[in-house]
Amino acid sequence: xxxxxxxxxPAAGFNFDNAARNAAFEGLFEGxxxxxxxxxxxxxxxxxxxDGVVLGADTRATSSEVVADKMCAKIHYISPNIYCCGAGTxxxxxxxxxxxxxxxxxxxxxSGRNPRVVMAVNILQDMLYRYHGQIGANLxxxxxxxxxxxxxxxxxxxxxxxxxxxxxGSGDLAALGILEDGFQHDLELEKAKKLVRDAxxxxxxxxxxxxxxxxxxxxxxxxxxxxxxxxESEFKDRREIKYKYRQGTxxxxxxxxTPLKMEVVQExxxxxxxx
Amino acid sequence: xxxxxxxxxxxxxxxxxxxxxxxxxxxxVSTGTTIMAVEYDGGVVVGADSxxxxxxxxxxxxxxxxxxIHDRIYCCRSGSAADTQAIAEVVSYQLGFHSIELDEPPxxxxxxxxxxxxxxxxxxxxxxxxxxxxxDRRKGGQVYCVPIxxxxxxxxxxxxxxxxxxxxxxxxxxxxxxxxxDQCLDLTTKALTLAMERxxxxxxxxxxxxxxxxxxxxxxxxxxxxxxxxxH
Numbered sequence: 001x002x003x004x005x006x007x008x009x010p011a012a013g014f015n016f017d018n019a020a021r022n023a024a025f026e027g028l029f030e031g032x033x034x035x036x037x038x039x040x041x042x043x044x045x046x047x048x049x050x051d052g053v054v055l056g057a058d059t060r061a062t063s064s065e066v067v068a069d070k071m072c073a074k075i076h077y078i079s080p081n082i083y084c085c086g087a088g089t090x091x092x093x094x095x096x097x098x099x100x101x102x103x104x105x106x107x108x109x110x111s112g113r114n115p116r117v118v119m120a121v122n123i124l125q126d127m128l129y130r131y132h133g134q135i136g137a138n139l140x141x142x143x144x145x146x147x148x149x150x151x152x153x154x155x156x157x158x159x160x161x162x163x164x165x166x167x168x169g170s171g172d173l174a175a176l177g178i179l180e181d182g183f184q185h186d187l188e189l190e191k192a193k194k195l196v197r198d199a200x201x202x203x204x205x206x207x208x209x210x211x212x213x214x215x216x217x218x219x220x221x222x223x224x225x226x227x228x229x230x231x232e233s234e235f236k237d238r239r240e241i242k243y244k245y246r247q248g249t250x251x252x253x254x255x256x257x258t259p260l261k262m263e264v265v266q267e268x269x270x271x272x273x274x275x
Numbered sequence: 276x277x278x279x280x281x282x283x284x285x286x287x288x289x290x291x292x293x294x295x296x297x298x299x300x301x302x303x304v305s306t307g308t309t310i311m312a313v314e315y316d317g318g319v320v321v322g323a324d325s326x327x328x329x330x331x332x333x334x335x336x337x338x339x340x341x342x343x344i345h346d347r348i349y350c351c352r353s354g355s356a357a358d359t360q361a362i363a364e365v366v367s368y369q370l371g372f373h374s375i376e377l378d379e380p381p382x383x384x385x386x387x388x389x390x391x392x393x394x395x396x397x398x399x400x401x402x403x404x405x406x407x408x409x410x411d412r413r414k415g416g417q418v419y420c421v422p423i424x425x426x427x428x429x430x431x432x433x434x435x436x437x438x439x440x441x442x443x444x445x446x447x448x449x450x451x452x453x454x455x456x457d458q459c460l461d462l463t464t465k466a467l468t469l470a471m472e473r474x475x476x477x478x479x480x481x482x483x484x485x486x487x488x489x490x491x492x493x494x495x496x497x498x499x500x501x502x503x504x505x506x507h
Contacts, residue, residue: 129361132400159356161327161335173332 041209
């Protein structure tokens with residue numbers, strides 16, 4: 001871990017610095033609901049195929065029953081050869097993957113090597129276990145490194161599973177049905193992409209929390225193909241009128257300029273020491 | 276990519292009724308399980324089912340609950356998946372370090388004591404029931420049981436996990452001291468199958484491992500190859 005820490009390893013045990021602040025927050029809402037963390041109902045899936053790993057995700061982010069973002073990116077960059085899909089609390093998945101990505105970049109720079117998928121998994125597991133489920137991140141990590149093609153899932157409590165195909169999120173039961181039926185070892189690229197696309201599509205069709213477009217990310221030894229969107233939603237709205245207004249549409253009635261009076265309060269000069 | 280990757284973080288979410296996220300995905304992953312370990316003259320046989328559940332959902336149906344701690348020492352994990360994985364990693368590290376210091380293969384008893392030390396010290400925070408089994412030169416094949424709470428006891432045969440309740444009768448009537456390796460394998464397979472039939476949290480395939488002086492032999496028995504028992 002010495003080579004790969006952006007921040008120092010935190011001290012052992014829980015950090016309760018924010019407990020007092022959180023208790024004060026409860027008071028502010030006068031018995032009402034404190035804001036709950038945003039969970040994006042999601043369908044994410046991953047499959048190991050002959051030459052690498054295919055990851056897929058839908059692109060809907062919801063805030064209760066309103067679609068907050070129709071094109072949100074759930075496949076996060078970790079390193080040039082590792083990508084991660086995130087389900088669960090939106091902020092947690094975003095920040096956890098960012099931190100992981102920074103740590104692995106530092107590691108690459110320090111050691112001169114490409115990070116291995118198992119490294120990413122170990123760092124994640126370490127961190128999530130330390131927080132005992134308080135970080136609500138369900139992650140699917142996929143990547144290709146010198147030891148082969150790997151697909152792992154890490155749960156919020158820090159449990160790790162290594163499997164050839166996976167689905168996570170609220171739509172995972174629907175997606176898993178498709179994967180269980182269609183998965184075979186050593187699939188060809190196009191079949192693998194189609195399988196993942198079908199799985200995410202099933203999640204979109206059968207789960208209210210998933211929808212809009214489908215993103216696909218193909219990782220092979222040659223490189224990464226991040227296809228965003230792989231498939232656009234069949235039910236897209238077409239805006240009938242333009243919402244852009246040309247300059248001058250709103251007439252200017254009056255103009256008043258007030259210069260801000262700034263006075264010099266203090267001026268100090270320090271000579272730079274030169275050898 | 277930079278512009279598209281901003282995840283909207285809404286701080287006001289007053290009426291959040293997380294129906295979109297099912298109940299089971301918020302529960303901790305548990306290995307509701309059946310695990311078993313038997314001693315024979317010259318080694319041990321360990322076995323486990325392969326189901327990991329999150330509430331009522333099977334998170335992994337091909338889990339490997341037989342975790343290598345050292346070349347001739349394995350542990351069978353039951354309880355919380357995260358807790359047991361973490362403990363197993365810590366103990367593997369400690370045992371590996373100890374073995375390098377001694378320049379000798381470690382004793383099974385040492386591994387069992389390391390497990391017990393962690394499980395007992397953090398007994399309030401952890402939920403882990405572990406069977407430690409292996410072979411060493413001093414005492415041959417040994418099985419140690421470290422259940423939830425952090426007890427340590429050596430037994431010739433031990434079962435653990437939620438499915439173990441259903442097979443105590445079978446074990447008591449079918450185990451005799453002095454069984455051969457193949458008889459142990461057969462006993463373990465039958466016991467695990469019976470438990471998997473009755474316990475909802477156990478299932479999948481049966482994973483077996485035989486640990487002896489010559490090394491570790493691993494085997495998987497798939498669902499359709501399991502012995503068949505019929506009550507109807």
